[in-house]
Amino acid sequence: MSQPFVHLELNTPDLAKAKAFYSGLFGWTFDDQNMGPAGTYSMFKAGEGPGGGIFSMPGTPTEKAWVPYVGVEDLKAATDKGASLGATVVMREQVVPGHGIFSILVDPTGAPIALWQATGSK
Incomplete structure (x- = not known):
């Protein structure tokens, strides 16, 4: 696959409830990152596949949804x-x-x- 999925992200109105569910269902552990005024971003790694994050940001265009990130070489293009x-x-x-x-x-x-260009790409 030329442009693989590289990250999965869940926007949820209840971060604690989502973390409890996915931890219980899949055994995921989370590394909470303080994002200042934007709140907490909880990173996870799901075995062999891409990892991701869970966060709570009400009112965003993707509220209560998983958003897959696809790796690209040139984000603007x-x-x-x-x-x-x-x-x-x-x-x-x-x-x-x-x-x-x-x-x-x-x-x-x-x-x-979502489209993602890693630092150092291009």
């Missing part, structure tokens, strides 16, 4: 191409210091998808 193919760009080129940058799109059918 991929974001622009998605828009040209009918996607709505919800969030454009956001920096995650020390890790990479991402954009969030909603495809023409209404499903969210």
Whole structure:
């Protein structure tokens, strides 16, 4: 696969409840990251597949949804191409210091998808 899924993210209105559920169901453990005013971001690694995070941010476009992140070589070009193919760009080129940058799109059918360019790519 040329552009693999690299990260999965759950936005939920109840972070504690979600962590308890996924910990109980899959045995996931979480590494909580303090994001300041944005709250807590709980990172997890799910065995052999991509890891992800769970956070609580009410009112965002993907509330109560899993959002898959797909790795790309050139985030700006991929974001622009998605828009040209009918996607709505919800969030454009956001920096995650020390890790990479991402954009969030909603495809023409209404499903969210995120694009990720790791630091050092391109």
